[in-house]
Amino acid sequence: MRDIEMDSRRDVSIGMPEDSRARKPQREVLEWDEQAERMASLGRIATGIAHEINQPLNSLKVIADSMLYWHRKGKPADIEKIMENVSRISAQADRINDIIQHIRTFVRNQTPVDPRPCQVNVAVEGALALLGSQLSSHGIVVKTCLDPSLTQILAVSNRLEEVIINLVVNAMHALDSVERLEKRICISTRQAGSRVILEVEDNGCGIGEELRGRIFEPFFTTKPIEGMGLGLSIVHSVVTSFQGCIDTVANADCGATFRVTFPTYAGHAGEGAQG
Ligand SMILES: Nc1ncnc2c1ncn2[C@@H]1O[C@H](COP(=O)(O)OP(=O)(O)OP(=O)(O)O)[C@@H](O)[C@H]1O
Ligand SMILES: [Mg+2]
Structure with missing residues (x-):
């Protein structure tokens, strides 16, 4: 467990050093706190976003690589299989698009x-x-x-x-x-x-x-x-x-x-x- 007083990251990464907080007018301190709060939320949200986008991206890569693999082997899939894969690619792209749209709304509202x-x-x-x-x-x-x-x-x-x-x-x-x-x-x-x-x-x-x-x-x-x-x-x-x-x-x-x-x-x- 970390304690508030013992944690040096408090000052370094997001907080304002104690002595400079003491010198700042109250309004500036509040603005700084809000900024720190936003940065922390952003970090947390960015980790989530990276995770969310990574999954459809991996699926896209697997589908595309397998089509390329069979093509290079001289055994391209028939047109029905190709179209099935294209529609799976399109669905994954839609999923990434949904995530981005959602984030846009979120960020716009900050x-x-x-x-x-x-x-x-x-x-x-x-x-x-x-x-x-x-x-x-x-x-x-x-x-x-x-x-x-x-x-x-x-x-x-x-x-x-x-x-x-x-x-x-x-x-x-x-x-x-x-x-x-x-x-x-x-x-x-x-x-x-x-x-x-x-x-x-x-x-x-x-x-x-x-x-x-x-x-x-x-x-x-x-x-x-x-x-x-x-x-x-x-x-x-x-x-x-x-x-x-x-x-x-x-x-x-x-x-x-x-x-x-x-x-x-x-x-x-x-x-x-x-x-
Ligand atoms: N659902 C939960 N179950 C058990 N412990 C919890 C739960 N939610 C919060 N806690 C406890 O409360 C502490 C403080 O939570 P808080 O969300 O403020 O910080 P954090 O999750 O440790 O870090 P951060 O949210 O800044 O990434 C956590 O470290 C954890 O010990
Ligand atoms: Mg938390």
Whole structure:
């Protein structure tokens, strides 16, 4: 486990040195923190993207190489087989295109925008579209239980997606560290009166009692190599910026469950009317 005070990377790679933070006006420090936050998210997302694109790219290479191989051997496939391979190539290219389109939307939305009514279920589907094949290649089964009658919340859709991506990637890492007959991530949404609840649950290593109070601290990580310890602090700041709250709750499978609660859009409108 790394500790915030002991981690020299804090200053070197993404944070601002403590003494210069002290000299900076508050607004600049905030801007710097936002920039650091964005860079960290970008790194995490870039790793996911590389993985997502690598798979269809490998398939393209295998199909094309096998056609070339048989052609060089003087045994070209018949036209039907060639057309079948061409359509497989086209499908893989479509898959890469989908991923790129998705990333474009995500990046375009990085500039600060006002919260709008949005649907948590759509953000869950967006996050899974980005992470789906990575999860299955880790042998993880994803189950979703999304309430179709969920009401909208007031948020920024790509930030919401980022929250879910961070929670799911953490769950994936927790599952990578254990042996299980079935590695599972369950994502559910439900309505509870004037609140919308999102839960991301896994049957991974779980979070020890002694760590629960620290996991939302910036730069707190138990991952010796790949972790920066920023994911959950970003999640926390995004969720609270939409008037929501996040917590961990007990999980019957000894894994971790993150529960995120948002007020509904109608709830916000009601507040506005009163205020
Ligand atoms: N689903 C989970 N199961 C078990 N432990 C978890 C889970 N999610 C988070 N944690 C614990 O909380 C710590 C902090 O998580 P956080 O996402 O902030 O950082 P990280 O995943 O270590 O690094 P980063 O997200 O910056 O790459 C993790 O190092 C891990 O110990
Ligand atoms: Mg993380």
